[in-house]
Amino acid sequence: MSEGGGATAGARGRGARVSMADVARLAGVSSQTVSRVSNGSPSVDPRTRARVLAAMRELGYRPNSAARALKRGEFRTLGVIVFTLHTTGSVRTLEAIAASAAEEGYAITLIPVSAQTQDEVLGAFTRLGELAVDAVIVVMEVHLVDDAVVRLPPGLPVVVADSEADEHYTAVDTDQAGGSRAAVLHLLELGHRTVWHLAGPQRSIAAERRARAWRAALRERGLPVPAPLHGDWSAESGYRLGLELAADPACTAVFAANDQMALGLLRALHVSGRSVPGDVSVVGFDDIPEAASFLPPLTTIRQDFAEVGRRLVAGALHRLRGGAAPRGAAVVPTGLVVRESTAPPRR
Incomplete structure (x- = not known):
């Protein structure tokens, strides 16, 4: 073994690339055994595997993943297009996708898109078509995938985090409408006569769904629908718009479209002398991790981001393996988490 290693080390020292045959000679096994170890095959004896891995480390050998991918016909990589890295939903969904992909033995290639112009979106899709990916996951924030000028690369399975995406795509989403309805009903059942809404950006898919469900829940009961105030998901916008809400003595209940804006709203109410939940x-x-530590702890709608990520990856692999796109979106349930920021109105 040392004799073979010396010859290989000498060749490497002269600039030759370490090959699978070099590893096989040093480990005293066949090239086929080295290949099986490189591919993670469970059929290799543990002692032999350890010897091969030791030889790889000694020689600095790295398996040629591109060559293996071509041989297998797949790259074990999922492309992920994300339209913002500034919102809790997008970041936590991306984290969940990465974790679920790793569990399945896949890596991810991330392409962030600011989505300010169609050229940027088209450029991202073009780059994706040139990369070594097996399938595509699109984490949506604005309506772009179904625009006439935007088309994903042909031949790639596509999964979209958008419950109203084109029927040609596999779609996964949280129950935006159900969660928003639960928030409004909770406040109405406490005795509030209507519910104000601190909404997200007007072009945002999630903000649109939540505002639509809020409005519908009030209209079903014949209650007045206050004009929504649109923030940008940030605590700063929640504070700025919260000062307007705090100035209206008729406002006794607010549904904020995300926890960060709710945080800014709590501060605005506090500096305006209006107590939560008294006034x-x-x-x-x-239900961000910090929501339970707000003052007061925030009643909110919990999203299961881990399950969304798991279903997105599962959908991509299902399409990759020849499965048909299911009819309709896979909708992950949301749930109301009641804490100390809600109470019946003062009489």
């Missing part, structure tokens, strides 16, 4: 009840959306 105003507040419900958020997301």
Whole structure:
């Protein structure tokens, strides 16, 4: 073994690339055995595997993953297009996709898109078509995938985090409408006569769904629908718009479209001298880890981001393996988490 290693080390020292045959000679096994170890085959004896891995480390050998991918016909990589890295939903969904992909033995290639112009979106899709990916996951924030000028690369399975995506795509989403409805009903059942809405950006898919469900829940009961105030998902926008809500003595209940804006709203109500939940009840959306530590702890709608990520990856692999796109979106349930920021209104 040392004799073979010396010859290989000498060849490597002269600039030759370490080959699978070099590893096989040093480990005293066949090239086929080295190949099986490189591919993670469970059929290799543990002692032999350890010897081969030791030889790989000694020689600095790295398996040629591109060559293996071509041989297998797949790259074991999922492309992920994400339209923002500034919102809790997108970041936590991306984290869940990466974790689920790793569990399945896949890596991810991330392409962030600011989505300010069609050229940027088209450029991202073009780059994706040139990369070594097996399938595509699109984490949506605005309506772009179904625009006439935007088309994903042909021949790639596509999964979209958008429950109203084109029927040609596999779609996964959280129950935006159900969660928003639960938030509104919770406040109404406490006795509030209507619910104000601190909404997200007007072009946002999630903000649109939540505002639509809020409005519908009020209209079903014949209750007045206050004009929504649109923030940008940030605590700063929640604070700025919260000052407007705090100035309206009729406002006793607010549904904020995410927890960060709810945080800014809580501060605005505090500096305006309006207590929560004594004067105003507040419900958020997301159930970020910090929500239970707000002052007061925030009642909110919990999203299961881990399950969304798992289903997106599962959908991509299902399409990759020849499965048909299911009819309709896979909708992950949301749930109301009641804490101390909501209470019946003062009489």
